Amino acid sequence: MAKMSAVNKNNKRIKLSDKLFKKRQMLKKIIMDKKLPLEERFKAQQKLSKLPRNSAKTRVRNRCQITGRPHGVYRKLKISRIALRQLGLEGxxxxxxxxxW
Known part of the structure; x- marks a missing residue:
């Protein structure tokens, strides 16, 4: 079982990234649009940097939903290899x- 503080911190990051996902996407779209004036793109870059770091999707760690284990997690199932084996053995x-064999 993982430390509850690490699991809670990751859950907080997930909620924050989901909450600010649309805003981050909009600002990134403005920044990447070469047709817009440089000043407008720069303002969008500043707004993006003002957002919390934990609102970025890359800050979220894939963790097992059962144990909280950070390594050996199947993305599709959101379960670690150990928890998957245990559930399989239990039928x-x-x-x-x-x-x-």
């Missing part, structure tokens, strides 16, 4: 069986 995942 909670349909079609998944322990392999042996």
């Amino acid at each position: 909670k995942i349909p079609g998944m069986v322990k392999s042996s």
Whole structure:
């Protein structure tokens, strides 16, 4: 089990990034538009830099929904490899069986 402070910090980052996603996208679009005057693009760049760092999508860490483990997490399932194996052994995942040869 991961430290709860790390899990809570990551959850806070997820909420903040979801909240400010549209605003960040709009500002980035203005910054990348070469047709706009340089002054307007510069103002958009300043507004973007004023936003909290934790509102960036790259600051969010992929963590297991069950254990909070940061490594070995399947993106599609949002579960770590260890938790996935445990659920498979308990028979909670349909079609998944322990392999042996």
